[in-house]
Structures are given as C-alpha cells and as structure tokens.
Amino acid sequence: MIWETIKMAVHSLKSNKLRTLLSMLGIIIGVGAVIAVISIGAGSQQEVTSSIAEMGSNLINIRPGTSRGRFGRFSKAAQNVFTMELAEAIVDYCPSVIRIAPRNETSGHFVFAGNNYLATLTGTTTDFLVINKYRPEHGKFFNNYDLTHANNVIVLGSDLAKELFAGLDPVGRKITFLYNQHSLVFNIIGVMEEKERGISGDLNGSAYIPITTYLQVISNSRYINSFLAQAASSEVAGAAVEEIKYLLTKYVKDGEEFNLFSQDQLLQTITEISGTMTLMLSGIAAISLLVGGIGIMNIMLVSVTERTREVGIRKALGAKKKHILTQFLIEALTMSCTGGILGIIFGEICAYVTALLGNWPFVISPLSILLAFSFSLTVGVFFGIYPAVKAAKLDPVIALSYE
Amino acid sequence: MLQVEELSKVYVSGKIKVQALKGVSFAVTKGEFVAIMGPSGSGKSTLLHLLGCFDHPTSGRYKLNGINVAGLNDDQLAEIRNKYIGFVFQQFNLLSRATILQNVEIPLIYAGINKKRRLEIAREMLEKVGLEHRLDHLPTEISGGQRQRVAIARALAINPSLILADEPTGNLDSQTSAEIMDLFHELNNQGQTIILVTHEEDIARHAKRRIYLVDGEIRYDEVTPS
Ligand SMILES: Nc1ncnc2c1ncn2[C@@H]1O[C@H](COP(=O)(O)OP(=O)(O)O)[C@@H](O)[C@H]1O
Ligand SMILES: [Mg+2]
Numbered sequence: 001m002i003w004e005t006i007k008m009a010v011h012s013l014k015s016n017k018l019r020t021l022l023s024m025l026g027i028i029i030g031v032g033a034v035i036a037v038i039s040i041g042a043g044s045q046q047e048v049t050s051s052i053a054e055m056g057s058n059l060i061n062i063r064p065g066t067s068r069g070r071f072g073r074f075s076k077a078a079q080n081v082f083t084m085e086l087a088e089a090i091v092d093y094c095p096s097v098i099r100i101a102p103r104n105e106t107s108g109h110f111v112f113a114g115n116n117y118l119a120t121l122t123g124t125t126t127d128f129l130v131i132n133k134y135r136p137e138h139g140k141f142f143n144n145y146d147l148t149h150a151n152n153v154i155v156l157g158s159d160l161a162k163e164l165f166a167g168l169d170p171v172g173r174k175i176t177f178l179y180n181q182h183s184l185v186f187n188i189i190g191v192m193e194e195k196e197r198g199i200s201g202d203l204n205g206s207a208y209i210p211i212t213t214y215l216q217v218i219s220n221s222r223y224i225n226s227f228l229a230q231a232a233s234s235e236v237a238g239a240a241v242e243e244i245k246y247l248l249t250k251y252v253k254d255g256e257e258f259n260l261f262s263q264d265q266l267l268q269t270i271t272e273i274s275g276t277m278t279l280m281l282s283g284i285a286a287i288s289l290l291v292g293g294i295g296i297m298n299i300m301l302v303s304v305t306e307r308t309r310e311v312g313i314r315k316a317l318g319a320k321k322k323h324i325l326t327q328f329l330i331e332a333l334t335m336s337c338t339g340g341i342l343g344i345i346f347g348e349i350c351a352y353v354t355a356l357l358g359n360w361p362f363v364i365s366p367l368s369i370l371l372a373f374s375f376s377l378t379v380g381v382f383f384g385i386y387p388a389v390k391a392a393k394l395d396p397v398i399a400l401s402y403e
Numbered sequence: 404m405l406q407v408e409e410l411s412k413v414y415v416s417g418k419i420k421v422q423a424l425k426g427v428s429f430a431v432t433k434g435e436f437v438a439i440m441g442p443s444g445s446g447k448s449t450l451l452h453l454l455g456c457f458d459h460p461t462s463g464r465y466k467l468n469g470i471n472v473a474g475l476n477d478d479q480l481a482e483i484r485n486k487y488i489g490f491v492f493q494q495f496n497l498l499s500r501a502t503i504l505q506n507v508e509i510p511l512i513y514a515g516i517n518k519k520r521r522l523e524i525a526r527e528m529l530e531k532v533g534l535e536h537r538l539d540h541l542p543t544e545i546s547g548g549q550r551q552r553v554a555i556a557r558a559l560a561i562n563p564s565l566i567l568a569d570e571p572t573g574n575l576d577s578q579t580s581a582e583i584m585d586l587f588h589e590l591n592n593q594g595q596t597i598i599l600v601t602h603e604e605d606i607a608r609h610a611k612r613r614i615y616l617v618d619g620e621i622r623y624d625e626v627t628p629s
Pocket of ligand 2: 448449
C-alpha cells in the first residue's frame with residue numbers, strides 16, 4: 001500500500017513538472033547552500049591548517065616587546081636580556097622546548113663581480129636549519145666549529161645565488177657585503193635549497209652567517225633580535241609558551257616587555273574564525289531551507305484545493321483518512337527529499353568548483369550530507385502535514401460537489 | 404438487503420436549517436432496480452448520499468447487509484463504501500490524469516488487492532462495458548458515454564452488493580443515455596441491485612420500482628406501470 005502511494009505521488013508530481021521543480025527550488029537552494037558552505041569551510045580550513053602545520057605548529061617566536069606606537073623601538077629592558085645565554089637558559093629550563101635558534105637580520109648590498117643585489121644577511125645557528133627543515137642544496141651549511149670560531153663563512157639563499165652568480169658555482173668564491181659604509185668579505189661555503197614561505201618568511205632572499213660572526217662584525221654587541229623556539233610537539237606548544245613566559249618574567253619584570261607568538265595560537269584562532277563563519281553561513285542557509293519548506297507547504301495547499309474533487313472521488317471509492325493523509329504527505333516528502341538530494345548534488349558541485357578555483361582540497365562531509373537530508377525530510381513532514389491533514393478531513397459529499 | 408426507517412437529514416448552515424429528508428422508510432431486496440424520482444430539491448441526492456454511506460443521517464436507522472450503518476465513524480463508512488457500494492455519478496468523476504485502466508483500479512487499491520489481480524479485474528470490467536480497446540486512454544480522450552461506461556466498470560470492480568447512480572444520464576444525449584440504460588438493464592438482469600436517481604420518465608421506465616419524493620417525503624413507492 002505504501003509503495004502504491006509513493007507511485008501515486010510520483011505520478012502526480014510528474015504530471016506537473018514545472019510546478020514541482022519550482023516548489024522544490026527553495027529546498028534545492030537551501031540544502032545546496034548548507035552543503036556548499038560546510039564543504040567549502042572544511043576544505044579551506046584544512047588547507048590553512050595543513051599549511052600552518054607545515055610551517056610547524058610547534059614553533060614559537062620570541063621577541064623583545066616594542067614600546068607603543070607604530071615605529072616603537074625594542075624595549076631596552078627586554079633587549080638587555082635577549083642574548084645567547086637566554087637561549088641556553090630557555091632550552092635548559094623549559095622542558096617542552098627542544099631547540100632554539102637566534103635570528104639577527106640586517107639588509108645590505110651583496111656584491112660579486114661588479115653586480116650587486118639588495119638582500120638580507122641573517123646571523124643564526126645550525127638549529128635554524130633543523131627548525132625550518134631547511135637544507136643546503138650545494139656545498140654545506142656552517143657547523144659548530146664555524147660558530148665557536150666566528151668564521152667568516154656564508155651560505156647563500158637560492159635567490160641570491162641565482163641573481164649574482166647566473167650559472168657560475170658560487171661555492172669556494174668570495175662575496176662582499178656592503179653595510180653602513182663597511183665592506184665585509186665572506187667565503188661562500190654553500191647554497192641553500194629553494195624553500196616556500198613559512199613561519200620564518202622568505203628564506204630564499206637571505207644569506208646566512210654564524211650568529212657569533214654576526215655579533216662580532218655586524219652588530220658589535222651581544223644582543224639577539226629574536227628567537228625561534230621549537231616545542232617537542234604541537235601538543236606541548238601551549239605548555240612551551242607558558243614555560244618560556246615564566247622564565248622570561250624572571251629576567252624581565254614587566255610581562256609586556258616581550259612578545260611570544262606560537263603557530264598553535266594562530267591555528268586556534270583560524271579554526272575558531274572559520275568555525276564561526278561556517279556556523280553563521282549555515283544559519284543563513286538554514287533560513288533559506290525554512291523558506292523552501294514554506295514554499296512546499298504553499299504548493300501543497302494549492303494542490304489540496306485544486307484536487308478537492310480528486311479527494312472526494314477517492315473517498316467515495318473507499319479511501320480512508322490515512323490513505324489521503326499518506327498520499328499528500330508522501331507527495332510533500334517526495335518533493336522535499338528529491339529537492340534535498342538535488343541540493344546535495346548541487347552544493348557539492350559548487351564546493352568542488354570553489355575548491356578547484358581556491359586551490360584547496362575538496363572535502364565531502366558525510367555528516368553534513370546526512371544532516372541536510374534529514375533536515376529536508378523534516379521540512380517535508382513539518383510543512384506537508386498540515387495540507388495533508390486538511391485533505392484527509394475533507395467531507396466526501398462537499399468535496400465531490402466542489403467545482 | 405437494505406432497510407431504512409424514519410431516516411431524516413437536517414442541513415444546518417449558519418442559522419438556516421434545511422430539512423432535506425423527513426423520516427423516510429423503505430426496504431430494497433437483492434436484485435431490485437429502483438428509480439428514485441422527484442422534483443429538484445426534493446431530497447433525492449441527499450437520500451442517495453445516505454444510502455451510499457457518504458453522510459451521517461440526523462436521525463433514523465439504516466441497515467445494509469445486516470450492518471447498522473448509522474452508528475459507524477467516517478473510516479468505517481469508507482470501508483463499507485469500498486466493500487459493498489459502487490457509485491455512478493452524473494459528472495462521471497473520473498481522475499483526469501489517470502488512464503482508464505488506472506481509474507478502474509482505484510477502488511481495488513483501497514481494497515488492498517495486489518497489482519496483478521487488480522489489472523485482471525479492471526480489464527475484465529472494461530471488457531464488460533465494451534471498452535477493452537481503450538485501456539491506456541485518458542478520460543479526456545473518450546466520449547461522454549464512454550466515460551460513463553468507465554465509471555460503471557469502476558463501480559462493478561469491487562463486485563458491489565449495490566450500485567447507486569445519481570442522474571447517470573444527466574450529461575448525455577438521448578441516444579447515449581439509452582445505451583447506458585441498456586447496460587444498467589443488462590446488469591440488473593444478471594442479478595445486480597441498482598438504485599438510480601432521475602427526474603426523467605424515460606429513464607425511470609427501465610426500473611422495476613419507483614420511489615417518488617416530494618419535499619423530503621415519500622409521495623409514492625410503486626411498481627413501474629408497464
Ligand atoms: N450540503 C448542504 N447544505 C445545506 N443544504 C443542502 C445541502 N445539500 C442539499 N441541501 C438542501 O437540501 C435539499 C435537498 O437537496 P438535494 O438532496 O440535493 O435535492 P435533489 O437532489 O432532489 O435536487 C435542498 O433544499 C437543498 O438546498
Ligand atoms: Mg440532486
């Protein structure tokens with residue numbers, strides 16, 4: 001009997017295709033929007049999350065605080081404690097931190113064979129390589145021996161090697177760095193691989209020298225501009241931040257005097273923002289689902305009125321209330337479910353195209369599909385029940401004399 | 404087979420009360436062919452609706468096949484209609500978007516008969532009324548007389564104890580009317596009980612008995628004079 005009723009419903013919906021399609025449109029768009037929003041949200045979030053994780057969700061940037069204002073200078077109190085001794089203390093006393101690299105930078109002109117190129121000179125340690133998963137492509141990076149002896153060695157980033165040495169092998173040659181009217185000559189011992197932008201920014205446009213050399217010949221001081229610390233894992237990144245904060249407050253009285261920034265925090269913020277966005281957009285989409293439901297109810301009411309005579313005939317021939325009720329309810333359900341399925345397909349296509357354009361992974365969430373489908377089922381029952389009850393209650397005598 | 408006693412019906416619409424039937428009593432036995440006659444507004448349709456279990460009488464008793472119909476609820480009445488009564492209406496009342504075969508199937512669907520058996524019965528009935536070559540046509544594609552034949556086939560499908568017809572020839576020309584009446588005549592000869600409402604003498608002539616209503620009361624109830 002139920003099967004007969006479903007066939008009857010489909011038959012009746014088919015005999016008025018355009019109207020059926022129009023009344024399903026609200027559901028199609030509503031479900032489509034929900035599915036697309038959730039899928040796009042999940043895909044883009046996965047993209048952002050994975051690119052941040054690639055940068056290292058366990059990395060923490062430590063800088064001296066700056067005084068207020070846009071061009072604020074580093075806080076003197078903090079700067080005084082930012083030395084290599086602090087780096088050692090952090091590794092020693094913060095159990096969640098496994099390594100830390102200093103990073104001092106300055107820009108100037110690199111000169112080779114009469115050509116010059118404006119780039120950054122970075123002073124750091126070997127840990128910088130490990131933390132950034134950065135490798136020399138040719139030659140080698142400086143080692144601990146170079147660090148302890150403050151050797152005059154330099155490793156070039158890939159851009160620098162390309163710009164100044166076009167085809168030539170830089171390893172074994174000398175390069176001049178012009179800085180503050182000083183002219184410094186370094187021995188090139190390696191060229192780094194090309195690396196995508198990460199937490200440490202653009203690595204390719206820089207050249208690397210031992211931090212000890214940097215402090216001696218460039219800054220002529222003991223002070224480090226910033227540290228990059230690595231926690232044992234992203235799970236303990238939060239703990240590492242707390243440990244470092246605690247340690248730093250022992251050196252600097254005012255907590256404002258330094259900045260700690262972890263990728264983990266960034267990740268959390270982004271997840272929260274995109275979660276809120278998805279929720280908000282889903283809310284808007286849910287409203288259009290509701291409107292879609294009202295559209296179905298409207299059409300069903302029109303349909304009941306139009307088919308009053310049909311109801312009368314069916315009742316005259318022995319249809320009980322439940323038969324008429326299920327007939328109209330199933331019509332509403334068939335519309336809302338078909339609309340739901342079309343909406344899911346439509347939404348996933350939108351999400352797929354957006355993922356292609358946005359260059360992020362296309363994510364199908366089975367949960368959202370299930371949710372959207374059961375929602376459209378609910379809409380069908382909720383908005384279909386009233387017209388169906390109205391039809392079932394019709395008096396056969398009156399229904400038959402209805403023109 | 405069918406007994407009514409003091410059956411009356413009062414329609415109430417707003418403050419106006421219309422007493423359409425004022426205590427009607429009669430009995431019909433199996434195999435009878437009864438014409439209910441009377442001027443317009445005399446309560447013929449009202450009586451037929453009560454006999455057809457469409458409506459609840461205001462007072463009085465109605466027994467059909469030994470069942471006391473007056474006390475039943477809407478769904479029970481639907482079941483009685485489905486089991487025992489075949490209707491033929493003046494306006495044919497076919498579903499316009501269903502084929503002729505599907506139209507005849509409808510009462511069988513509600514009787515819970517399976518598809519295969521339904522098609523068998525529907526074909527057989529349409530053959531009986533001479534429409535076996537029109538099974539897949541829509542009602543709009545056939546003539547008025549043919550439509551009424553479909554309606555008769557549909558009424559016969561459930562093998563009813565009683566066929567009720569409300570002015571079945573009211574929308575047909577005299578030639579077609581005569582053909583339809585011949586069909587009723589033939590069915591009655593096969594033992595089918597028929598009650599038919601008409602105000603035309605020509606039509607009533609086919610019946611063996613006539614009940615004449617005036618103002619909701621039986622004026623006379625007699626064997627058709629030959
Ligand atoms: N649903 C109704 N509501 C109110 N009055 C009705 C209704 N149906 C019929 N009547 C009245 O009852 C009387 C009998 O009507 P009806 O049985 O249709 O007469 P007939 O079929 O003999 O022309 C008429 O006066 C008619 O106006
Ligand atoms: Mg009438």
